[in-house]
Amino acid sequence: MRRFSITAQYQVPFVLMVVITGLFAGFLGMESSGKLVEELGDSLFSQVNTDLYHKVHTFLEGPQQINRINASVIGLGGGIPNKTELIRTFFAQLKEVDSVVSIEYADSTNESFGVVRDNFDVAFAYGESGQQTGHTYELYEINDGMVKYDTQLWSLEKYDVRERSWYKNAVEAKTPTWTEIYPWPNGNVGLDAITVIQLPDGRQSVLDASLTLGKIRTFLSNLKSDKVAQLYILEKDGAIVSGTDIESPVNVISEEIFERNYAAQSGSKFLRAAYTAIIADGGMTSAVGKTHQVTIAGEKSYLFQVTKYTDDYGLELYMLVLVPREVILGRATNAMIVTILLTSAAILISVTISYLISNAITKPIAKFASTIKSFAATGNLPELPVATSKEMSGLIDSFKNMSKKIAAQVQQLKEKETYLAWENEKLHSTLESVGEGVIVVDESQRIMLANKLAATLTGYSIISLKGSRLGDVVHLRREDETVSVDDFVSLALAKKKRLETWTRTTIVAKNGIEVPVFCIASPIVLDSGKLLGCVLVIRDITEEQRIDGAKKELLSIASHQLRTPLSTVKWYAELALGKQAENLRAVQKNALKEIKDTNEGMIELVNTLLSASQFELGVFDIQLERIDIHDLVDDTIQFYRKSITDKKLRVEVEFAKDARYYYCDKKLSGIIIQNLISNAVKYSNNDGRIHVTGARDTKHYEITVFDEGIGIAAQDREKMFSRFYRGDAARKHAPEGTGIGLYIVKSVVERCGGTITFKSNERKGTTFVVRFPAKGMKKTSEKK
Amino acid sequence: MNKKVLIVEDDPALAKVIAMSLEELNCALPIAKTGTEAIKLLDESVPDVVILDLLLPAIDGFEVLRYMRANEKLKEVPVIVLTNYSKETARKETLELGANEFVLKTSIHVNEIPGLVSKYL
Numbered sequence: 001m002r003r004f005s006i007t008a009q010y011q012v013p014f015v016l017m018v019v020i021t022g023l024f025a026g027f028l029g030m031e032s033s034g035k036l037v038e039e040l041g042d043s044l045f046s047q048v049n050t051d052l053y054h055k056v057h058t059f060l061e062g063p064q065q066i067n068r069i070n071a072s073v074i075g076l077g078g079g080i081p082n083k084t085e086l087i088r089t090f091f092a093q094l095k096e097v098d099s100v101v102s103i104e105y106a107d108s109t110n111e112s113f114g115v116v117r118d119n120f121d122v123a124f125a126y127g128e129s130g131q132q133t134g135h136t137y138e139l140y141e142i143n144d145g146m147v148k149y150d151t152q153l154w155s156l157e158k159y160d161v162r163e164r165s166w167y168k169n170a171v172e173a174k175t176p177t178w179t180e181i182y183p184w185p186n187g188n189v190g191l192d193a194i195t196v197i198q199l200p201d202g203r204q205s206v207l208d209a210s211l212t213l214g215k216i217r218t219f220l221s222n223l224k225s226d227k228v229a230q231l232y233i234l235e236k237d238g239a240i241v242s243g244t245d246i247e248s249p250v251n252v253i254s255e256e257i258f259e260r261n262y263a264a265q266s267g268s269k270f271l272r273a274a275y276t277a278i279i280a281d282g283g284m285t286s287a288v289g290k291t292h293q294v295t296i297a298g299e300k301s302y303l304f305q306v307t308k309y310t311d312d313y314g315l316e317l318y319m320l321v322l323v324p325r326e327v328i329l330g331r332a333t334n335a336m337i338v339t340i341l342l343t344s345a346a347i348l349i350s351v352t353i354s355y356l357i358s359n360a361i362t363k364p365i366a367k368f369a370s371t372i373k374s375f376a377a378t379g380n381l382p383e384l385p386v387a388t389s390k391e392m393s394g395l396i397d398s399f400k401n402m403s404k405k406i407a408a409q410v411q412q413l414k415e416k417e418t419y420l421a422w423e424n425e426k427l428h429s430t431l432e433s434v435g436e437g438v439i440v441v442d443e444s445q446r447i448m449l450a451n452k453l454a455a456t457l458t459g460y461s462i463i464s465l466k467g468s469r470l471g472d473v474v475h476l477r478r479e480d481e482t483v484s485v486d487d488f489v490s491l492a493l494a495k496k497k498r499l500e501t502w503t504r505t506t507i508v509a510k511n512g513i514e515v516p517v518f519c520i521a522s523p524i525v526l527d528s529g530k531l532l533g534c535v536l537v538i539r540d541i542t543e544e545q546r547i548d549g550a551k552k553e554l555l556s557i558a559s560h561q562l563r564t565p566l567s568t569v570k571w572y573a574e575l576a577l578g579k580q581a582e583n584l585r586a587v588q589k590n591a592l593k594e595i596k597d598t599n600e601g602m603i604e605l606v607n608t609l610l611s612a613s614q615f616e617l618g619v620f621d622i623q624l625e626r627i628d629i630h631d632l633v634d635d636t637i638q639f640y641r642k643s644i645t646d647k648k649l650r651v652e653v654e655f656a657k658d659a660r661y662y663y664c665d666k667k668l669s670g671i672i673i674q675n676l677i678s679n680a681v682k683y684s685n686n687d688g689r690i691h692v693t694g695a696r697d698t699k700h701y702e703i704t705v706f707d708e709g710i711g712i713a714a715q716d717r718e719k720m721f722s723r724f725y726r727g728d729a730a731r732k733h734a735p736e737g738t739g740i741g742l743y744i745v746k747s748v749v750e751r752c753g754g755t756i757t758f759k760s761n762e763r764k765g766t767t768f769v770v771r772f773p774a775k776g777m778k779k780t781s782e783k784k
Numbered sequence: 785m786n787k788k789v790l791i792v793e794d795d796p797a798l799a800k801v802i803a804m805s806l807e808e809l810n811c812a813l814p815i816a817k818t819g820t821e822a823i824k825l826l827d828e829s830v831p832d833v834v835i836l837d838l839l840l841p842a843i844d845g846f847e848v849l850r851y852m853r854a855n856e857k858l859k860e861v862p863v864i865v866l867t868n869y870s871k872e873t874a875r876k877e878t879l880e881l882g883a884n885e886f887v888l889k890t891s892i893h894v895n896e897i898p899g900l901v902s903k904y905l
Binding site for chain 2: 552553555556557559560562563564566567568570571572574575578603606607610620621
């Protein structure tokens with residue numbers, strides 16, 4: 001998304017506004033005459049009409065409202081009209097509401113009464129007819145609310161209100177309505193608002209409030225102060241109701257006979273011309289809402305509009321408003337020019353102010369933005385702009401605070417960076433100085449770190465090692481079989497335990513060079529238990545193996561050289577004591593026997609010494625396999641069968657079912673078992689018992705060898721496993737021992753990850769307990 | 785024709801006692817004191833059994849064994865390794881090279897030597 005500068009965002013719309021306003025003003029100028037003006041005139045016309053309509057409506061509603069109020073008054077009185085009350089109310093209403101000419105009450109019992117304006121509105125009269133007057137209508141003068149019964153204005157005998165047209169109309173209509181326009185006995189012409197009420201006693205009452213056309217004319221004349229305009233109210237058929245320049249809507253031919261004046265024959269030239277135009281337009285209904293133009297000879301052109309007037313009581317009239325064309329256009333043009341000028345001025349002012357405001361807003365922001373930019377680029381805090389507003393001041397202050405904090409944090413980060421770089425350097429130097437290949441992998445065995453030696457051993461560069469999958473670059477083999485380094489590291493990760501590879505493992509570099517190695521996988525586990533990855537240490541053991549080999553060779557040669565004279569003596573002595581022995585004297589024979597026995601002792605001593613050296617030098621291998629230990633014990637017992645039989649020893653072997661097999665080195669296990677059983681046999685008294693057991697639990701594999709022999713004296717126990725140490729009792733009991741057997745056993749046991757302990761009672765017997773890890777022997781790198 | 789047992793042994797006293805122990809077999813008992821000598825004798829005539837020590841000056845017993853097993857004529861001749869060289873791997877190695885037996889000198893009675901040889905005669 002493209003982003004615009006804040007200045008552009010603010011100012012561009014203003015420039016556009018100025019341009020659009022200019023264009024608009026130009027457009028208006030071009031169209032200042034003609035249609036647009038006429039439409040504007042229309043709109044003004046329509047405003048005048050709407051205004052007039054509301055005023056006429058308020059005026060014509062007056063009589064209907066009076067009826068409504070009086071019906072309520074009757075209703076409030078329990079539905080039975082109170083004559084005195086009503087007359088007083090009627091009179092008050094008549095005096096108050098100018099437009100109403102008479103207010104009357106009549107009912108179906110032929111009772112009637114009411115008040116009326118008389119004598120050209122100067123006086124008021126009260127009229128009544130009914131039982132009290134013998135059904136003669138009598139009209140009296142009223143003064144100050146009091147009926148002057150002594151001043152009868154006129155009377156009408158055998159008056160029956162029910163015969164009156166307004167009464168009949170009301171009963172027929174049932175709802176509030178108007179009578180037609182009709183002449184009154186007093187010479188007026190008017191119309192009545194009539195309402196029929198059903199009284200609770202079964203009577204029907206009619207309320208009547210009337211209006212004269214003269215009243216409407218007066219109203220219209222007062223309404224239109226501007227004499228240039230003409231107003232007319234017509235009925236649908238063109239019958240004149242009222243108008244500003246019409247003397248009377250009716251022609252009174254005699255006291256009883258009158259006729260309506262019609263617009264077409266009106267004395268008003270305006271009304272005549274307008275009505276002709278209306279007829280030309282298709283009649284009253286279709287002329288409604290349009291602006292018509294009429295030209296009257298010797299006069300100016302007029303514009304007029306027809307508005308239809310209706311109310312809720314069925315009245316349907318038409319209002320005509322005529323105004324000289326020049327008046328309308330003049331007003332319209334003036335109004336328009338004023339509007340345009342004002343609008344233009346307003347726009348110009350607003351544009352100017354907006355521009356200034358936007359400038360005031362955007363300039364500091366733009367300046368501030370460039371300051372921030374410079375800060376971001378250099379990291380140095382430049383001089384900040386002076387605040388031009390409260391908001392800018394707040395913004396700048398916040399920025400100052402923020403930039404100070406950032407500067408402090410940047411400083412901290414720089415220090416940390418330096419420290420980290422140093423730490424990193426340290427780590428790298430450490431890694432490089434380590435004499436082993438070191439590879440650090442993450443949990444998914446992707447290489448994160450490797451040192452130079454690891455690169456040498458794998459044949460890949462440090463750079464290509466990083467990010468590679470461990471299994472893709474580290475290829476381990478053991479006895480010509482591929483060993484999965486992935487599985488090895490996975491196991492360490494899964495167990496969260498340090499693991500070591502077996503002996504005779506080699507690493508095959510990219511170029512095929514194979515190097516003997518010893519690998520250790522150490523998972524990196526946080527205190528929280530979370531695994532970070534694993535460190536794989538690959539130790540090149542070429543040199544160790546070479547030294548190992550040299551040591552072995554030395555021992556082998558030494559043993560050979562030592563044994564050669566021993567075997568020479570052995571064989572010659574044996575030979576001499578063989579077939580030729582009969583030629584020897586007893587003394588010679590004995591001497592030879594001594595030589596032979598001593599030689600045998602020497603041979604055993606050399607053998608033992610060599611074994612001891614072998615273990616001491618650590619030049620022995622552990623080859624783990626599943627060994628039947630029970631069998632091994634049986635074989636050993638078999639080997640000592642002769643001594644066992646001679647001493648009449650009872651030997652019991654008791655192995656738990658799951659202890660028969662153990663994952664160990666057969667030869668080393670043999671050395672341990674053979675030594676322990678040999679000792680048990682050697683130091684047992686005649687008829688003694690030897691008990692050998694095998695057992696295992698989840699952690700350990702255990703062999704015990706118990707005898708009922710001479711036991712170990714308390715003072716000898718500490719030195720039991722020392723080289724060439726022999727207790728006094730042992731020396732006496734078996735003088736031919738070398739004192740090295742237990743030393744060898746202890747060496748072997750410990751070198752194989754086990755422990756050896758014993759319990760002994762002097763002269764009662766000894767129990768040796770050898771314990772190894774349950775899963776199998778394990779070569780430990782250091783002699784304990 | 786008498787059988788022939790070649791004794792390859794650098795120690796003269798031992799060579800002599802071995803020969804003495806084998807007298808009862810009525811065999812020809814040539815003795816080679818070095819590996820070189822052994823190969824020379826082997827080239828001259830094929831023996832019926834070879835008693836072979838391992839640690840010999842210059843060409844050692846392993847080389848002699850290797851030479852024999854690579855030689856068409858000597859390939860099938862039984863070889864009894866009789867030595868005091870007790871390196872762990874020696875037994876395995878010699879048997880793999882084609883020796884018929886590996887016996888540690890100190891572990892055997894002199895009277896057992898004829899029986900050891902006569903098995904192969």
